[in-house]
Amino acid sequence: MAAVDCDVPMEPEPQIMSEEEIEREAECFKEQGNAYYIKKDYSEAFNYYTKAIDTCPKNASYYGNRAATLMMLCRFREALEDSQQAVRLDDCFMKGHLREGKCHLSLGNAMAASRCFQKVLELEPDNSQAQQEDKNAEAVMDYEKMAEFDFEKRDFRKVVYCMDRALEFAPACHRFKILKAECLALLGRYPEAQSVASDILRMDSTNGDALYVRGLCLYYEDCIDKAVQFFVQALRMAPDHEKARLACRNAKALKAKKEEGNKAFKDGNYEAAYELYTEALTIDPNNIKTNAKLYCNRGTVGIKLKKTEQAIDDCTNAIKLDETYIKAYLRRAQCYMDTEQYEEAVRDYEKVYQTEKTKEHKHLLKNAQLELKKSKRKDYYKVLGVGKNATEDEIKKAYRKRALMHHPDRHSAATPEVQKEEEKKFKEVGEAFTVLSDPKKKSRYDSGHDLEDDGMSAGDFDANNIFKAFFGGPGGFSFEGNSSSGPGNFFFQFG
Numbered sequence: 001m002a003a004v005d006c007d008v009p010m011e012p013e014p015q016i017m018s019e020e021e022i023e024r025e026a027e028c029f030k031e032q033g034n035a036y037y038i039k040k041d042y043s044e045a046f047n048y049y050t051k052a053i054d055t056c057p058k059n060a061s062y063y064g065n066r067a068a069t070l071m072m073l074c075r076f077r078e079a080l081e082d083s084q085q086a087v088r089l090d091d092c093f094m095k096g097h098l099r100e101g102k103c104h105l106s107l108g109n110a111m112a113a114s115r116c117f118q119k120v121l122e123l124e125p126d127n128s129q130a131q132q133e134d135k136n137a138e139a140v141m142d143y144e145k146m147a148e149f150d151f152e153k154r155d156f157r158k159v160v161y162c163m164d165r166a167l168e169f170a171p172a173c174h175r176f177k178i179l180k181a182e183c184l185a186l187l188g189r190y191p192e193a194q195s196v197a198s199d200i201l202r203m204d205s206t207n208g209d210a211l212y213v214r215g216l217c218l219y220y221e222d223c224i225d226k227a228v229q230f231f232v233q234a235l236r237m238a239p240d241h242e243k244a245r246l247a248c249r250n251a252k253a254l255k256a257k258k259e260e261g262n263k264a265f266k267d268g269n270y271e272a273a274y275e276l277y278t279e280a281l282t283i284d285p286n287n288i289k290t291n292a293k294l295y296c297n298r299g300t301v302g303i304k305l306k307k308t309e310q311a312i313d314d315c316t317n318a319i320k321l322d323e324t325y326i327k328a329y330l331r332r333a334q335c336y337m338d339t340e341q342y343e344e345a346v347r348d349y350e351k352v353y354q355t356e357k358t359k360e361h362k363h364l365l366k367n368a369q370l371e372l373k374k375s376k377r378k379d380y381y382k383v384l385g386v387g388k389n390a391t392e393d394e395i396k397k398a399y400r401k402r403a404l405m406h407h408p409d410r411h412s413a414a415t416p417e418v419q420k421e422e423e424k425k426f427k428e429v430g431e432a433f434t435v436l437s438d439p440k441k442k443s444r445y446d447s448g449h450d451l452e453d454d455g456m457s458a459g460d461f462d463a464n465n466i467f468k469a470f471f472g473g474p475g476g477f478s479f480e481g482n483s484s485s486g487p488g489n490f491f492f493q494f495g
Contacts, residue, residue, distance in 0.1 A: 026056035033065060042072045060090035067099045076106045076172045094123050101133060108166075108173025110140040136169045147179060156183040174200055178209040182216065188288055190217045208238030216247060222289045224255045250284045257283065258294065265301060274301045292321040296328045303335065311335050326352055333368065342372035370448040380432035380445065388446075392437070396470075399433040403467055430466040 017025070033048035049066035056062065063086035070079035080103035086096035101116030114137040120130035147162040163180035170176055177196050184193035197213040204210070215230030231248035234241050261276035277298040281291055295318035302311030315332035318325055333348035349365040381388050384398040404410070406426040411419050435441045 022055060026052045026059065026062070029055060030062060030065065033069070037065070037069060037072075040072075042069050045069045046073070058089060060086040060093045060096060063089070064093060064096045064099060067096075067103070071099065071103065071106075074172065076103045079103050080107065092123060094120055094127070097123070098127075098130060098133070101130075101137070105133065105137055105140065106170055106172045108140070108170040108175050110137040110144070110170070113137040114141075140166050140169050151179070151183070154186075156186045159183045160187070174204075174207065174209070178213060181210075181213045185213060185216045185220055186286055188220065190221055193217050206237045208234045208241050208244065211237060212241060212244040212247070215244070219247060219251050220287055220289060222287075222293065224251050224290075227251050250287075254280060254283045254287065254290060258290070258297075261294075261297060265297070270301050270304045274298060274305065277301065288321045292318040292325050292328065295321070296325065296331060299328070299331055299335075303331070308335050308339055312339075324355070326355060330364075333364070337368060337371065340371075340375065342368060342375050346372050374448050378428065378432070380436050383428050383432040384436065390436075395433070395436050399429060399437075399470065402429040403433075403470070407467070433470070434466055 029048045029052035033045045033052060036042070036045035036048060046066060046069045049062055049069060052059070052062045053066065063082045067079045067082035067086065070076070070082060080100060083096050083100035083103055086093055087100060090096065097116050097119045101113045101120070104110070104113035104116060114134055117130045117134040117137060120127050121134070124130070143162040143166040147159045147166070150156075150158040150162065160180055160183050163176045163183070166176050167173065167180070177200060181193045181196035184190075184196070193213060194217050197210040197217070200207050200210040201214070211230050211234035215227045215234060218224075218230060219227035228248055228251050231244045231251065234244040235248065238244070257276060257280035261273050261280060264270075264273035264276055277294050280294050281298075285291070295314045299311040299314035299318065302308070302314060312332055312335045315328045315335065318328035319332070322328070329348045329352050333345045333352070336342070336345035336348065345368040346365070349361065349368050353361045353365045381390065384390075384395060384402055386394055386398045390398070403426065406422050406429055408419065408423045408426060411422045414422070435445050
């Protein structure tokens with residue numbers, strides 16, 4: 001069988017472009033890039049400047065133009081590389097030095113930025129843009145120094161202010177953002193701190209500083225287990241991250257000590273619980289939320305140990321750390337009630353009820369208001385020297401004792417001032433006995449009713465008549481002076 005000849009077409013040899021043609025093509029790409037740049041279509045401008053560079057990689061202006069485009073796209077690290085390549089190709093390329101400086105400044109390296117602007121001013125001493133940018137770099141360096149000083153002083157608000165000002169000139173500086181976020185966390189502004197850290201992690205999920213700040217926010221919000229996870233992850237990304245290491249250690253120690261205290265409390269070992277909560281409070285003064293709970297827990301233990309004033313102080317410290325801590329207000333209010341500080345109790349219960357309008361809180365507030373009202377009346381129990389649960393017999397015995405003690409005849413030889421005071425006490429004793437010996441009046445008095453609302457007043461009580469009625473008339477009891485024995489000598493006659 002005869003062989004068949006197959007004609008296979010040959011590929012044409014590529015044409016070799018002249019240097020002039022290459023330059024023309026590169027310029028064409030650059031012009032197209034410029035057109036897109038003017039239209040603010042920076043992505044397409046980037047593509048054409050890249051084509052220009054690929055075509056003619058030794059042209060400094062192409063790198064300079066692509067650097068300008070990358071800056072508009074906020075890709076400052078890539079822009080820095082292009083601007084540095086531009087000035088390597090042409091050390092007198094003024095725009096290249098200017099753009100390199102602006103990239104350094106945007107990334108937070110103010111010292112390197114200043115060197116670039118100084119180079120521009122060497123090339124063109126009257127360049128107003130370089131002069132202004134150099135001032136901006138100086139300002140950033142000043143804000144850095146102030147922030148460092150204020151952080152040492154724990155003036156975190158001032159650090160946030162300094163970083164906000166610095167970030168106006170260095171918007172891509174992660175270091176400034178992290179310092180701001182850390183201080184926001186230390187100020188208790190957790191959502192803001194979380195937002196800053198999350199923005200960084202979206203761009204760089206392995207950023208150890210941002211992971212540390214995320215953990216710090218969770219730690220300060222008393223989500224200790226989740227916080228530890230972030231600290232561990234931060235240390236995995238940055239093994240020498242000392243702040244993450246310390247925070248992780250504190251978080252674990254705080255959790256362990258708090259749990260020990262809780263267990264001791266549940267077991268009824270109040271002295272041990274008190275000591276454990278006290279130790280836990282020394283671990284990290286910055287952990288406001290956890291420390292507020294520790295103070296409140298220690299206050300609860302203080303109540304069990306009959307250390308009411310200390311319990312009040314602990315609840316107050318908890319509230320200072322966390323003004324929204326309802327449990328601390330409730331515990332302090334109960335302490336105030338127990339110590340008959342009713343005005344303070346009413347204030348705390350009002351705060352609670354304004355925050356959480358529940359039936360229970362309303363009842364607690366009304367009860368405190370009632371006790372406050374009762375405390376402002378005459379305390380008849382106190383007048384007779386008996387407790388609020390005194391029996392009928394105890395009330396009678398107390399009246400007998402106090403009535404005889406303050407009877408005016410007993411003090412007839414005293415000074416007019418003493419006589420007046422004793423007469424007043426004698427009348428109060430009679431008034432107290434009249435109310436507390438009458439079941440109906442006593443019930444209304446105990447329930448907080450103002451007896452004056454029932455038409456009763458101090459003028460309605462005749463202490464002498466009450467005295468006579470109690471001790472009986474003739475043959476019952478008499479309280480007479482013996483003139484031969486001198487004033488102030490008396491005899492008692494019982495039937």
